[in-house]
Amino acid sequence: MKNPPSLDSLIAALKVLPGVGPKSAQRMAFHLLQRDKAGAERLARALDRALTNLTHCERCNTFSETPVCNLCADASRRQDLLCVVEMPADLLMLEQAHCHDGLYFVLMGRISPLDGVGPRDVALEKLFHRALDGVVEEVIVATNFTAEGEATAHVVTELLKNRGLKLTRIARGMPVGGELEYVDPGTLAQAMFERRKL
Amino acid sequence: MKNPPSLDSLIAALKVLPGVGPKSAQRMAFHLLQRDKAGAERLARALDRALTNLTHCERCNTFSETPVCNLCADASRRQDLLCVVEMPADLLMLEQAHCHDGLYFVLMGRISPLDGVGPRDVALEKLFHRALDGVVEEVIVATNFTAEGEATAHVVTELLKNRGLKLTRIARGMPVGGELEYVDPGTLAQAMFERRKL
Numbered sequence: 527m528k529n530p531p532s533l534d535s536l537i538a539a540l541k542v543l544p545g546v547g548p549k550s551a552q553r554m555a556f557h558l559l560q561r562d563k564a565g566a567e568r569l570a571r572a573l574d575r576a577l578t579n580l581t582h583c584e585r586c587n588t589f590s591e592t593p594v595c596n597l598c599a600d601a602s603r604r605q606d607l608l609c610v611v612e613m614p615a616d617l618l619m620l621e622q623a624h625c626h627d628g629l630y631f632v633l634m635g636r637i638s639p640l641d642g643v644g645p646r647d648v649a650l651e652k653l654f655h656r657a658l659d660g661v662v663e664e665v666i667v668a669t670n671f672t673a674e675g676e677a678t679a680h681v682v683t684e685l686l687k688n689r690g691l692k693l694t695r696i697a698r699g700m701p702v703g704g705e706l707e708y709v710d711p712g713t714l715a716q717a718m719f720e721r722r723k724l
Numbered sequence: 725m726k727n728p729p730s731l732d733s734l735i736a737a738l739k740v741l742p743g744v745g746p747k748s749a750q751r752m753a754f755h756l757l758q759r760d761k762a763g764a765e766r767l768a769r770a771l772d773r774a775l776t777n778l779t780h781c782e783r784c785n786t787f788s789e790t791p792v793c794n795l796c797a798d799a800s801r802r803q804d805l806l807c808v809v810e811m812p813a814d815l816l817m818l819e820q821a822h823c824h825d826g827l828y829f830v831l832m833g834r835i836s837p838l839d840g841v842g843p844r845d846v847a848l849e850k851l852f853h854r855a856l857d858g859v860v861e862e863v864i865v866a867t868n869f870t871a872e873g874e875a876t877a878h879v880v881t882e883l884l885k886n887r888g889l890k891l892t893r894i895a896r897g898m899p900v901g902g903e904l905e906y907v908d909p910g911t912l913a914q915a916m917f918e919r920r921k922l
């Protein structure tokens with residue numbers, strides 16, 4: 527006696543989600559099939575739509591539905607200032623703090639040797655070309671103040687130093703081990719204001 | 725500055741999963757889009773397939789791809805013995821314990837007044853008709869020994885008593901508060917063996 531194949535497939539497929547093991551995959555499958563078929567349908571469509579529509583912005587590397595994202599296409603932003611963050615959520619937090627009127631580059635990850643994530647797994651080569659376009663004058667490194675974020679900042683600094691760019695790091699205005707995404711906008715604005723030269 | 729709409733839709737859709745809040749929905753979306761597009765595609769297809777193919781067995785109410793599930797269609801099982809469980813996972817555990825050669829009825833839930841789940845939210849009417857088909861002689865109530873499971877057992881007993889059926893409850897061979905799904909097969913077999921008349 528086993529589950530029907532389409533139920534087992536769904537349970538197996540839900541395990542691709544980070545943090546979801548066999549028991550919670552099963553609970554999720556039962557919940558969707560029993561209590562929220564509309565939600566399951568919506569999730570399937572959202573996955574399809576995201577897979578079809580989303581690409582990475584040619585300039586800043588964040589998720590975008592157009593080759594160049596709205597922010598990168600905004601001519602009113604300072605073109606000489608490039609802020610490097612780990613993830614799109616970090617970019618959104620900085621925008622919410624209204625402390626940066628330049629552009630961004632989203633690495634889409636952080637270097638984490640313990641998890642097997644090395645320099646090749648973040649968009650360093652794309653950053654290299656973006657930062658050296660001749661227009662950017664200052665690169666602000668705004669990776670997290672975690673061990674991984676600091677390692678990533680180090681690699682970014684090594685990559686871009688001695689290339690005629692001013693390299694800065696946002697100030698450690700936030701608690702050690704803190705992540706941008708969880709900090710209040712005031713603290714974040716302060717950290718941006720007090721950025722120091724690398 | 726916001727996320728692209730198809731990214732926001734995906735994050736919102738992931739929140740239909742039980743136990744998934746805004747932050748983990750976002751982490752899941754980034755993981756799927758960045759690191760596991762094949763997994764996202766697989767999940768979308770599995771959802772579609774499950775929604776299309778799965779129905780409830782006419783007889784036992786469990787998930788099935790056919791009107792009557794394989795187990796209910798198996799003429800070699802004792803037709804006079806009906807074991808009532810909360811969820812399909814409980815049925816699978818009992819099968820694994822090889823302690824029941826009759827048929828099942830799956831309530832697809834448990835009564836939980838605190839969560840707003842009342843008698844109308846489990847398949848009591850379907851159970852009533854199934855148990856009183858004239859062939860079933862004994863109904864074994866194998867709901868969990870949690871507060872909800874005991875409340876459900878009580879309601880099932882009230883529903884079926886004085887109808888000429890023998891009503892039994894699996895023995896409390898498992899720890900108080902224990903759930904069938906997490907108990908070892910030996911304990912479960914013992915509990916089935918020591919079932920008592922209600």
Ligand SMILES: [Zn+2]
Nearest residue numbers: 583586595598
């Ligand atoms: Zn962009």
Ligand SMILES: [Zn+2]
Nearest residue numbers: 781784793796
């Ligand atoms: Zn069945």
